[in-house]
Amino acid sequence: MMAKASGNGQDTTASAPVLAVGLGRGSSGKSTGLSEVIWRARDQGRGVIVADGDMRSRTLSGLFPDATHPETEEMVDIKTWFNQLLNRMAREKTSCVIDLGGGDRALRDYGRDLRLVEFCQRRGIEPVALYFLGPEPEDLSHIVSIWDGGYFKPARNLLVMNEGTLKGDTNPLKAFDRTMGHPDFQRIVSEGAKPIMMLRLACMNLLKSKGTSFYAAASGDGESPLDPVEEFQVQDWLEDLEAKRAQVGAATWLP
Amino acid sequence: MSRFAMGKADEPSIATDLRTALREGAAMRSPLFQWMLRNHDMLVETFAESRPNWTRVTELLTSKGFSSTDGKPLNPQSVRQMWFRVRKRHAAMRVGRKPRQTAKSEEAASVKAHPAPTPEPKGDDLSPQELIDRVKAEMAIRSGRKP
16 A cells, blocks of 8 residues: 655555645636546546535536535535535545635635644545646735645645646746746745646647546547547646656645 | 675576566456556557447457456446556556667657656655756746757
């Protein structure tokens, strides 16, 4: 069995359920990135609860019929829903991927009621924060406010700089240079967050329109499989993403 | 290496035992995985000609006597996943063979948008600045600059 580090840095076994929280502004590719994480787990035969707290886009709900979501956008409903999710995780020992929308406020308010990371540690759940960001200063300031807020600060934090957020043929280095040179970004990395770049997938819009699992598409599966070029692009994109997560030791963090 | 260990390493029986152990280790993989790996090129060609209907593929493989490692019936999803793993394994084996290729073929192989991962220091081994520099270097390549 693969050894894994726990939220408090101690080693446990791979069977521990994972709470993967997606964080980032709208249009940062968060829902897309989270759907990849969900399909990855399911493709490898692991169950995962899909929790869609992004009441405006409802992207995960559209892709996963079994996704749960709060009844309304009201904070009291979000908190009730989050409680139910955590209780289910603890009872069923099942991982969960949660999209909180632009939900730093929800997380902050929830953090006042429950010390989330400590709860996870007590219940044998591995918390991981998956930050998605584009090149805009607001993308960085959003994650800095969550980081510095401290209401969800597990030991495992992945910073995914999404090349797919760039418009047209924008130069990625130029676009992200300001972000990566920012003292706050460097501080977050120095405090343990692992930065990677998620490449742009040329056929992403096609895949989204089909609603097909990335992994099924890469295997030539599904009712309307991709053409060979697009299938290869998806395979390449997935392999690149997996290799980068492995390089920073984050592949084993995921559900 | 100690003189004792060097002497032991020269014994032909150790090489024989090692071969046997490796064969036994390979045999622990499911027969279907091994069959797919052996027939990788043929399967790629077949699936390129006509898209795999995994339900039919699974029915055929079951009729030929294949089952899961624990003896349970195959299901289309697990067969598809296994094929995906076989392709990754096959690709990894090809990468492992690279050093035996000629310099010219290596040069040709390196012309790829996203090179296959090669052993690199893990993120845990790198300093924060090195982690950032690595991402910057990748972005520079993506931006058309030489590394």
